[in-house]
Amino acid sequence: MKKYAVIVAGGSGLRMGTQIPKQFLPLQDKPVLWYTLQAFLEAFNDLYIILVLPEAHLMTGQEILRSTIDPDRVWMTVGGETRFHSVRNGLQHIHQHSIVFVHDGVRCLLTPELIRRCYASAIERGNAIPSIGAVDTIRMSTIDGSVPVDRNKIRIIQTPQTFYSDILKAAFEQEFDERFTDEASVVEKLGVKINLIEGENTNIKITQPIDILIAEKILEERNF
Template identity: 65%
Template structure:
């Protein structure tokens, strides 16, 4: 089946504390975004990427795309006001039945193994959302105070969130809701049950300066194997 990856690169870098958006920061000599793009390009020779960028950074994105292994398989579109609108803009570029991966550009340590597992699970169940179990103790704050959560019943959600194209495109016909924090929440609101698969602890999201240091170390270890 046809495969598309909608890679969303709309971060501003505010939490990173840098003038450069985090998706463009250097990581072992290449921009963070480059690592994400090249991993998806390596997953299948027929996979195509729709890269969603802020209007002000399209030129920088084009320069990065030109350095990837297969720039002809990447097209760029402009993001919207929120993640929901940015993803919708990317989905609007897809006009054929396919499996669609929606991925945060700053999860640059994604593996082809996880991409393949998401694909197989989505083919079988209609969607596949990678998730990992937290290792920390968890508490939730309520009107009556804070209370312990059973971490065995909690999952930390990752990307790529993977769907049949008709399923996710229909879900994104809904009006925007501030409660939509990811694609799974949009699809769930449309009445579809969400299917979780095991994610990867190394599939971290680059958000703070410490994350860059951790990503550098993980890449260094991967290169030694």
């Protein structure tokens, strides 16, 4: 089965408080995005990556991918106004029946093992969405204040969200809806059942300065 990963890396870095977009920030001695690319390239030797970047940063992306283990398996395209439109732009480059992973470029600590598990589950069930359980107490805001929520029923959603290409491409032919917060919500609107699998606690999203410190610690422990 053909395999493609659409890696969306269009963030501006506003929450990081930096002028450099977070996907290009240094993590140990390499950019955040480098680790993401490496994980996918290591997961399967026949997987191809479509890297979606802001137009102003295509040159930076080119420099990063040249340092990966197989830059010839990475293509680049320009992002859109929203995540939905960026993913749609990436999907336009996929013309074969395949499994497609859609991943946040700043979730740089995912492992090749998670990617392989997503693939195996998507092959069997049509899609695979990694998730982890909530560990904090959860409350939901209401008109009257707030109410507790059973955290055992809460799942925190991650990427790579993985689908058969036919399903995913058909879903992204829909008109944009502000309720589309991830690929699963887009596909689900077609009436497709979403299948959750166990994610990884270390599969964090780099959004704030403290996340860089956490990521550095995780990488240090992995290198021991």
